[in-house]
Amino acid sequence: MQAVQFTDHGDRDVIEYGDFPDPTPDRDEVLVDVKAGALNHLDVWTRKGLPGVDLELPHVPGSDAAGVVLEVGEDVTRFEPGDRVALSAGVSCGHCEFCRHGEHSLCENYHIIGEHVRGVHGEMAAVPAANLVSVPQGVSWNVAAAAPLVFQTAWRMLVTRADVDPGEKVLVLGASGGVGHAAVQIADYLGATVFATGSTDEKLDHARELGADHAINYAEDDFADRVYDLTDGRGVDVVVDHVGEQTYPDSLKSLAKGGRLVTCGATTGPNPNAGLNRIFWNQLSVIGSTMATRGEVDDVLELVWDGEFEPAIREVLPMSETARAHELLEEREGFGKVVVVPDSEYGRQ
Numbered sequence: 001m002q003a004v005q006f007t008d009h010g011d012r013d014v015i016e017y018g019d020f021p022d023p024t025p026d027r028d029e030v031l032v033d034v035k036a037g038a039l040n041h042l043d044v045w046t047r048k049g050l051p052g053v054d055l056e057l058p059h060v061p062g063s064d065a066a067g068v069v070l071e072v073g074e075d076v077t078r079f080e081p082g083d084r085v086a087l088s089a090g091v092s093c094g095h096c097e098f099c100r101h102g103e104h105s106l107c108e109n110y111h112i113i114g115e116h117v118r119g120v121h122g123e124m125a126a127v128p129a130a131n132l133v134s135v136p137q138g139v140s141w142n143v144a145a146a147a148p149l150v151f152q153t154a155w156r157m158l159v160t161r162a163d164v165d166p167g168e169k170v171l172v173l174g175a176s177g178g179v180g181h182a183a184v185q186i187a188d189y190l191g192a193t194v195f196a197t198g199s200t201d202e203k204l205d206h207a208r209e210l211g212a213d214h215a216i217n218y219a220e221d222d223f224a225d226r227v228y229d230l231t232d233g234r235g236v237d238v239v240v241d242h243v244g245e246q247t248y249p250d251s252l253k254s255l256a257k258g259g260r261l262v263t264c265g266a267t268t269g270p271n272p273n274a275g276l277n278r279i280f281w282n283q284l285s286v287i288g289s290t291m292a293t294r295g296e297v298d299d300v301l302e303l304v305w306d307g308e309f310e311p312a313i314r315e316v317l318p319m320s321e322t323a324r325a326h327e328l329l330e331e332r333e334g335f336g337k338v339v340v341v342p343d344s345e346y347g348r349q
């Protein structure tokens with residue numbers, strides 16, 4: 001088969017598209033004919049090389065994909081050839097202390113397809129049946145591939161970890177990114193008043209279309225000051241922050257007393273000044289979140305398949321142009337998800 005791959009970590013020029021051995025499913029796995037995949041920021045980190053992650057090279061990247069079941073391993077009962085499926089990339093063992101409590105993304109052996117083990121951006125992929133979700137007819141391959149990782153991440157952050165109530169004020173940073181644009185839609189769905197940041201007027205218009213009540217241009221204004229003005233000095237109840245060092249001080253400043261900062265990543269670095277004085281005096285909570293449980297994945301994807309939530313697709317590229325897809329992410333061009341399609345399928349959808 002043809003697959004995206006790299007033999008060394010490094011700059012975008014390490015990414016190739018070419019022959020790779022056909023995958024064969026284990027007894028609990030499903031072989032999927034991949035129709036579309038989607039990029040996430042972690043694809044960039046994986047390409048550059050993550051400390052402590054020792055990948056088998058050449059590595060096939062990709063944590064999001066959707067397609068048709070070609071073949072199932074002997075223990076698989078949930079799927080059969082011809083089924084339409086999407087991948088949810090988090091792999092949990094099912095029997096550790098945390099899995100037994102249904103907390104799959106706390107699994108002692110938790111790992112992510114595409115980040116820690118071979119990914120799915122090729123013409124075919126063999127993945128555990130437990131990581132597949134059915135996709136109804138009528139849902140496009142691009143939507144099915146673009147939704148799972150970012151919508152499950154944003155859902156767990158807002159619904160489970162921050163436990164947002166109707167009427168609360170929620171600030172979403174970087175509303176044009178994958179997690180950000182999902183978080184805006186979910187916060188609006190939960191009945192929150194949504195504040196969103198972006199760097200251009202076009203991105204802010206998009207955020208308003210997705211449900212943001214207030215859009216803040218962080219390139220022009222200090223977003224904490226704008227939040228202060230817009231809330232008459234009170235602040236917001238919840239900040240969704242995946243930016244890290246660059247935004248964390250202003251995220252804390254934007255919180256009302258008793259507020260919660262929920263984080264799922266630190267694109268600009270993991271070690272901001274902790275601001276403990278502000279945390280104890282204002283009685284703030286800093287809450288971590290990673291991916292989601294299997295039940296949360298089912299809940300949020302059902303709402304995507306129903307059309308309640310919609311992943312924005314900023315560009316659809318053939319897999320051979322994956323380096324360009326990385327550039328779009330790294331340069332923060334556009335809004336929403338970058339989809340990649342096997343070259344043999346490109347233009348056929």
Ligand SMILES: [Zn+2]
Pocket residue numbers: 092093094095096097098099100106107108109
């Ligand atoms: Zn486990």
